[in-house]
Amino acid sequence: MQQKKKRIGFLYLDEIHHLFHFISVAAELAKTEDVEILTHPRCDDLLFESIEKLGDTNIKVRRLETKRFRRFTDKLKNRDLPRKGFWIKKHKKYLLENFDALIFTDYFHHYLLKWRTGAYPKLIKFGHGPPGRAYSYNKDLLDFDAQLLYGQFNYDQFEEMGILGPKPMTIGYPKIDVVEKDEKKEYFSNQKPTVIYNPHFDPEYTSWDKEGLKVLEYFYNQDRYNLIFAPHLNLFQELKGNRKLSEIPEKYFKADHILIDPGSVDSVNMAYTRYADIYLGDVSSQVFEFIIEPRPCIFLNPNNFDYKNDISFRFWKLGEVISGAEKLDQALKNTQHNFKEYKPIQEKMTAENFYSEKGSTASERAAKAIRDFLN
Structure with a gap:
């Protein structure tokens, strides 16, 4: 018996450097599941360019406005991005009632965590870059139902620091799968290093x-x-x-x-x-x-x-x-x-x-890990 498609939402309320860490995984998941990228009306065109580059037409993009008063104050303060707490508060009913999983690349999950009354939607944490400064080692990681990790160092450090959640999944570095599709550019005409x-x-x-x-x-x-x-x-x-x-x-x-x-x-x-x-x-x-x-x-x-x-x-x-x-x-x-x-x-x-494995990409392994987790 064929399993019902899972509904998976990727929250994209951040600057463009977050995009490449999840977009190829969204494209892989969209081959078998219902995938939505949940963003705001002023999101950068890079989102749509990246979806087109990956050749996936099954990803849905839903642009959701923040409240009118908040839009006004954001404009006054020259904010390109909506304030996440207000955006989530306005759309919490949709987010909590329509998805099997919601995926974050940063720590603004608290608003949903306090309103979630059952086991769903599952909250899944991606990184937005390899673990570097202390910022990478955040106790809020324990709030998530699952974590996607880039490699063994990631896993070992989180375990040592007591921030390895109940379902860690080591998959590699999906960003590589996106950027390797770009041709290398030349920026200088001389031969200097x-x-x-x-x-x-x-x-x-x-x-x-x-x-x-x-x-x-x-x-x-x-x-x-x-x-x-x-x-x-x-x-x-x-x-x-x-x-x-x-x-x-x-x-x-x-x-x-x-x-x-x-x-x-x-x-x-x-x-x-x-x-x-x-x-x-x-x-x-x-x-x-x-x-x-x-x-x-x-x-x-x-x-x-x-x-x-x-x-x-x-x-x-x-x-x-x-x-x-x-x-x-x-x-x-x-x-x-x-x-x-x-x-x-x-x-x-x-x-x-960065974990690697012959015969599969990081994006493919991430998509499989999420499917297995939700099933």
């Missing part, structure tokens, strides 16, 4: 505030390297990073060997990390995407963190750690001979981070 500078937006950890303009000045004044400056897309967002793009001098935008991207699709779809030769950053887990193909890395520690035994700085084992831009010239020279020391560490970390 390219460095990507990728500072985080968190004011406690970012290298941007103390060293960012010094890094840009260093690259502006040399002719050996190209630079792609592609920070976390929240760095220059008014309600998140709250830095001003206008603080960057115009000369850097005009330089032929410097590309500045404060938050386009290419800053989140691995286009730059696939293109660049050297990674320069601080605490962004994007470095784990960069080292899928092992290459030299340099990390900035202007805040003098005691990082060597801190799991939140695990990625700083992947390359040389320097205090600031004044050490950058030597660190770049060092990459020519010290990468052989870091390459096996990078390969080991990638194997720990």
